Amino acid sequence: MLLLGIDVGTSSIKVSVVDPATQKTISSVQYPETETEINSPQPGWAEQSPEMWWDHVSQAILKINALGSFDPKDIGAIGIAYQMHGLVVVDQHQQVLRDSIIWCDSRAVEIGNAAFEVIGEEKSLSHLLNSPGNFTASKLAWVKENQPEIYAKIDKVMLPGDFISMKLTGEITSSPSSLSEGIFWDFQNEQLSEDVLNYFGFDKKLFPPVRPVFSEHGYLKESIAELLSLRKGIPVSYKSGDQPNNALSLNVLQPGEVAATAGTSGVIYGVSDQLAYDPQSRVNTFAHVNHSSENKRLGVLLCINGTGILNRWAKNTFGHGLSYSDINHKAGAIAIGSAGLRILPFGNGAERMLNNKLIGAQFHHIDLNLHTADHIFRAVQEGIAFAFRYGLDIMRENGMFPTVIRAGKANLFQSALFTEAFVNSTNVPVELYDNDGSVGAALGAGIGVGVFSSEKEAFQNNKAIQLIEPGKSDCYEPVYQDWKEILQEQLIIK
Ligand SMILES: Nc1ncnc2c1ncn2[C@@H]1O[C@H](COP(=O)(O)OP(=O)(O)O)[C@@H](O)[C@H]1O
Ligand SMILES: O=C(CO)[C@@H](O)[C@H](O)COP(=O)(O)O
Helix, strand or coil: CEEEEEEECCCCEEEEEEECCCCEEEEEEEECCCCCCCECCCCCCCEECHHHHHHHHHHHHHHHHHCCCCCHHHEEEEEEEECCCCEEEECCCCCECCCEECCCCCCCHHHHHHHHHHHCHHHHHHHHCCCCCCCHHHHHHHHHHHCHHHHCCCCEEECHHHHHHHHHHCCCCECHHHHHHCCCEECCCCEECHHHHHHHCCCHHHCCCECCCCCCCCECCHHHHHHHCCCCCCEEEEEEEHHHHHHHHCCCCCCCCEEEEECCCEEEEEEECCCCCCCCCCCEEEECCCCCCCCCCEEEEEEECCCHHHHHHHHHHHCCCCCHHHHHHHHHCCCCCHHHCEEEEECCCCEHHHCCECCEEEEECCCCCCCCHHHHHHHHHHHHHHHHHHHHHHHHHCCCCCCCEEEECCHHHHCHHHHHHHHHHHCCCEEEECCCHHHHHHHHHHHHHCCCCCHHHHCCCCCEEEEECCCCHHHHHHHHHHHHHHHHHHHHHC
């Protein structure tokens, strides 16, 4: 039996097929080849079409089948990882009612702030572990307030991965982990939050049945099996947000273990056994994939919205056809500190770690006689690394002190310069692994269907391929302090 993993990222869909006997990846593909755009009908808004995700997922599965490296009929289970916090709404015929309001959309910040006040800060933090903030519940409340004709037709509310699972199986389910990332989950009572539902006036019937993350969420429909040349009736046996899934992929499951990614967004994700929270919700706490009432496993998540998306913008705007590796090479030739050029990467919606402020990406101290596109490429990657350091200091304030951070050698971690800037500005070593989210999702499917006896067994052969240790922190520290001063000035102005 083989396992199929699907990663619904913001910029593309990745699909891998893994052999559970060896845990080796047989093939991986990405679709589309060019990065998908985020639609922004108004400043600060961010939407994508769920049907487009589904089309891209189908194309990616057909593409991997066409490689001829396995028999698609040998696939026995499917796992799904997905961009978190997005709102998908469907009617009773499972038709999408509007484009998804995705994770980096900022329109619901004020709705979440008001809910935090009325529900009460103490109650919100102790039960939800977060302010309702700018997450899925607040986005749904925006639809209720602003598009009542759409809201009236909603039969089910779900996260992006639940939607892909629905398209595959016709069934809609959720989990404590997905409900927690939407701020619908009460950790004290271990059920849908009555406080959130009552405050916003959401009917319980809008929410799908709750299943464990590792469980059978539905079985492949005949029509879809035919379309994708797969076997009818195989289960979707794992669904998780992409960040908890990235942690799973890196065997980050126990308290004190920490993972990171630097895709469209950048995340540091640490596991805790405490129902802990940041009083200002600058970092967030959600249920990890292995969370249960007896064995609490929480993911403490720092998210920077403007990470790889800034690197991509710089490549598209100043790169004139250069590839990411060309850009890394050019940026690597510029000295640490980018000759004084400083870039704040916060141009992709309200930043949680900045108390949901929207300050925009910013360039500071451009010297027209000195700075070139290469300085911009370097200052972009340094600015992103500094944003990680700023956020990690908030995690440290909350008692999380990573001694090592694990990351897949993917996205910005493919850049030696970015990785050096990350390690030296945070002063934490990074272990790089040769995997990605879709491989993790495939192995997650194996856990869900019972081919592995434990999560540990699924990732037993997952060994680090590189360890990068700090050695230049003294050079990065003054540059970081300069960058931080600029950020703090901007936070006062905005
Ligand atoms: N070789 C590379 N060097 C540096 N950055 C890269 C490279 N390849 C991709 N990236 C960055 O990673 C981002 C995409 O990461 P990915 O994890 O695929 O995104 P997502 O999961 O959000 O769809 C790109 O926008 C780009 O900035
Ligand atoms: O909002 C978060 C995490 O809380 C983001 O990390 C999204 O989950 C999007 O992920 P990518 O598409 O950047 O992987």
